Amino acid sequence: MEMLLLLVVTVLLICLNVPIAVALAVAGVAGILTFEGTNQLFDVALDMYGGATKFSLIAIPMFVLAGAIMNAGGVTDRLIAFVSALIGFVRGGLAMVNIGVSLFFAEISGSAVADVAALGSVLIPQMKKKGYKAPFAAAVTSSSASLAIIIPPSIPMILYATSSNTSVEQLFVAGFVPGLLGAAGLMGVAYMFARRYNLPTEEAFNTRRLRETFVDALPAFSLPVIILGGIFGGYVTATEAAGLAVLAAFAVGLWYRDIDFRHLHRAMLDGGMQTAVVMVLVAASVLMGGFLTRAQIPQDMAAAILEITDNKWVILFILNIFFLIVGCFLHSAAAIILVIPIVIPLVNAAGIDPIHFGLVVTLNLAIGQQTPPVASVLITACSVANARIWDVTKVNVYFVAVLLGVLLICTYVPAVPMFLVEYFYR
């Protein structure tokens, strides 16, 4: 009964385009007023303040800021030049470059929409000029940008770790191999299309050019070294790595002499606003989560599902379908904040490793970025390429199939995402 009330209130308000954070909070207030009385209303202020002071989430503004500073600098052109020298000789070279640079952008921005806007604006016009069809250019850009939330640093992963009370560092490590696997698969599909459409290569492989572009891009590589090296090596926490990433991004901007006051102003503002939008959601989820926990709703739900089946593979299958549907309608941050506190007791009771499950959830939501109606990454790529969403989707279905394949592998062969976690932490 309680759950039904919360669900109806939340869905109704979301359909009216009430901000999802407010919809969650109002549902929490409705629950408190209906079942606990007005004396409990103090929780509204206490939870909304407490939820916004979660220390582990300080990594979010730091990573967003580091990404915004790097985007503002001259990193993009140098990365494109380096990746072009590395893999541009393959047929469909610009598509490969697009995927390869997305891998790096995933390291530095953590925001797939920002990646598509920045990278797509540069690469899609070049691809179209060289004879790539607009829907193909948009599909490559869109699907490869979804790697941004699979490969660390990943804001959805930080949110998942906080919502499920697990280690964000372990989650980052778990995302590394699936991200590389996904990139290899996307490149395979791009190559298939390149042969079918007889797309051009960029330039012959040249060791000297590769060395020169590598040296030029070298300062930019300090970021993944700090983030991945620091965390994998156990020297720093995710929050500390995020702070150091800001310092490194600033140093890189100064080194390239591409950073100025206007860029910094925008980076700080973008970082602050993106953080605020996500953190209000987190705070609202604490308010609703408090009510849910007191009412024992997630525990009751877990018990009900476990009565039907306690097979963890079946439960993982059901949750995969559920998150794929949720991903069609909600942004990744909102989906995680809304759903994880409800399903995590079931995950724990079924004996599923919460780190493994976190990666599965993130992959599901990466695929959700490619599926309308809520598909901001896909829509951004379509807009830059001036291609219709339906035309792009017809090509993109092959790239989404790759991501689904990676999801299946990671779900049912846990060793793929987890062997690095086992090696470093267990």
Added chain:
Amino acid sequence: MLDMAAKALETLLEWVVIALMVILTAVVIVAVLFRLAGDSFSWYDEVASILLAWITYYGAALAALKRKHIGFDGALLAIPMPQRRYAAYVAEAVTIGFFALLGWMGLEVILVLGDMGLTSLPWVPVWFTQSVIPIGAVLFIVCSLLSFPGYLALISRGVSMEAVEIEHEIAEAEKQFGLAPHDGAAQDKKRD
């Protein structure tokens, strides 16, 4: 008049958010460097968390002014006019009502807390750090009211806020890289 008030508030909030981001970044970086050098600050966790809460609520008010909070307007845009406008009024009333309640409860909590101090810095009163809730709530309400007429005009024309946001992001990227403006297809999301 309304536009001027919105612009002034936007400028003020932008500088507040930027100042808080600068302070938080400086605190985190200095604390990390000191920790790596073998010396940790006892106040770091508490102060950084408070700064995060301040960024959250002052940034949330700014996001309300720019209509950037995460939402889903697909269902709303599917409602025919003029019912769509009535639905938007209801949604706005719910949002403002919630923040009015939050501000009120925030004030009550501050009155209860009285002169209590922070754990790591006892000379900093808790009412000062928690003042962000009532102040942030009032700012959110003001910002929502100021941006509502523009939002209402857009959704009345069937324009998705997501499409507006995407076009803005792309325009910023094109400006940054000195590229020619694209033709754009985000209007595919536009409905009548």
